[in-house]
Amino acid sequence: MDPVMSDLDQKIGGCFSESMSSVFSMLTGREFAIKPQDGNTLDHVGVSVLHQATVVYVKAHYTKGMTGTLLFALPLKEGTMLVDLMLGGDGTPSTELAGDSRDALAETFNQIMGSANQALSDLAGETLSISNVEIFSAEGGDSSGLEEIMGPGPFYDLPLETSQESLGTVIHLLIPDLLIQQLKRKLGIGEAPAAPAPAAPEPPGRRRRRGPAPAPPEPRPGPAAVPAAGPQRQASTVETGNLDLLLDIELPLMVRMGQTEMQLGELLKLTPGSILELNRAADAPVELLVNSKLIARGEVVVVDGNFAFRITEIESTDARIRSLV
Secondary structure, X not given: OOHHHHHHHHHHHHHHHHHHHHHHHHHHOOOOEEEEOOOEEEOHHHHXXXXXXXXXXXXXXXXXXXXXXXXXXXXXXXXXXXXXXXXXXXOOOOOOXXXXXXXXXXXXXXXXXXXXXXXXXXXXXXXXXXXXXXXXXEEOOOOOOHHHHHOOOOEEEEXXXXXXXXXXXXXXXXXXXXXXXXXXXXXXXXXXXXXXXXXXXXXXXXXXXXXXXXXXXXXXXXXXXXXXXXXXXXXXXXXXXXXXXXXXXXXXEEEEOXXXXXXXXHHXXXXXXXXXXXXXXXXOOEEEEEXXXXXXXXXXXXXXXXXXXXXXXXXXXXXXXXXXO
């Protein structure tokens, strides 16, 4: 296999298979194993015969870092089995994907793409993000409407073999050729190593020294270094000499009253008036987080008709800087 495409399979397949396995396992409470297989290039007809029965296509557009559309293709039967597992069922398949089931599958792939693109962003060294997903259905073997759903081809097909105790299928990750070329550049795949810089030419008129180089002079003994008086500086002290260069950076600030966990099925049943019980007592201090790091505690107050936050406890300056870097 082409080593460039093998590297592409390893990096992209690794990111999406790990994200998919993690999200599926978390939402269903069951262990999923996802293994990427060797990829190959397909046209619309080739895509249409990946699955024989009704196929669900999950589609998202890149909105930052790249341009193009990313798609997943999975059989409707296994897609509805997956949704039933997430909603607390035993994996019963359905003949259609609609309503809460459709929303549940869309949210699942939103999480998968968000997690996988975070991993790709780390590899690329820049942020890659996508839009919310769209879901379409088509009959297997029929390529007549695929160009409208998928856009122009060809597509690089990266099969993700998906297995669980009661569910087994292959979910195909489909990447248009234009997006593949962008991914190669972003991830540095197939790029030749930089050639070493040529040696600087020797100035004219200077003769090359022949024979062994003279030995360097022996160092003369000097006075021993005397440590400066006063207490030694602690290794944990934060260096703030260049901190002024960072003071204009904007950071997200969040006041957290509490948090909780709930199943996807319970989340989809929420309606106006629903009450969520948080994990914090009513008289417990509220937390202030900057860049998702806790730096202070306090209480919520009202100022001029708006909510505000009064700080009652705060970390030291050193601790705050260390938590943000």
